[in-house]
Amino acid sequence: MSLRVVFQMDPLSCLNFQRDSTVALIEEGQRRGHEIYYYTPSTLSWREGHLRAWGAKLETGKSNQESLVSGASEHLELETFDTLFIRQDPPFDMGYITTTHLLDHLSGKVFMVNDPQGIRQSPEKILITHFPDLMPPTLITQEAPEIQDFLDQHHDVVMKPLYEFGGEGVLRLKKNDQNIMAAIDLFRKAYPHQPWMIQKFLPEILEGDHRLFLLDGELMAGYTRIPAHNSIRSNAARGGSATAYKPNARDQEICRHIGPILKKRGLFFVGIDIIGSYLIEINVTSPTGLRVLDRLYDMNSASLIWDALEKKSKTF
16 A cells, blocks of 8 residues: 655755765665655644645655655645654754644644654653663753762762753763863753763773664664764764664563663654663654664665554555
8 A cells, every 4th residue: 555655854065975864764665665755844824723844745766855856846735644753953942842842733644753742741851761770860950069069979970961962062070080070061052951961981982882863662773883083972873883783681681671661752763862771762753773773784764654554554
């Protein structure tokens, strides 16, 4: 059965066509004969009870921007689609949140990956606080005395802004550092309107963290991300590399614990980050890494997502 599918995503000019997971999903959907369209969040409009956006139909061929767009731009009536992918990158700011409120009007009419209410209620760093037994010692605050007390207790911590992504703004602080107040002042200037997360430093990060993917609440696959030399950030954008990884018993325990809750929230495709035995982050906006899975395991990870999506569409 052919589906009409639309992607809410970043501009095509911002994508790396060889690495981007959204492009992988589009290519696989096109290969299956589905009608694929896209629009950017800034073109979203609500008028007289109808939600629409200015977008275009997509084709794939050479995996580059020029070959992806087909046909003239047009107004897309979003309630006429079977499935909508929400795939723009954070930051998770008021612009992002506003799009989730508007997309709520499609609830019950269009299957959305992921559900906008579920995304809105699941900020990626805060969501782990609902699973205190799975996370490392953590503080969320903007108060310098709280940070100093936490540092006195744990001696070695990592501080990061709550609503950035891709390793942006991550700092490591030690109890006897001379620049603790300078780091706090830096955060006050750079991130004045959001709290910060401070976590006990986990030395296992030096050997890598584990990015695992859950599909409809079930563990799908995963790999290890290894930081560059002298770095604690394992993101590919920060010079990290990836190796194959077989999830261990603790990883599977974490997935069994959180999977049903994520599924209940309508979070169909999710990426989680684990360091050692601790859950660090739950990525619900636009999880990346499908191309990495394909390279490491000689697989078609987007195909697994489309298989589950097509099955879901029959009962939606």
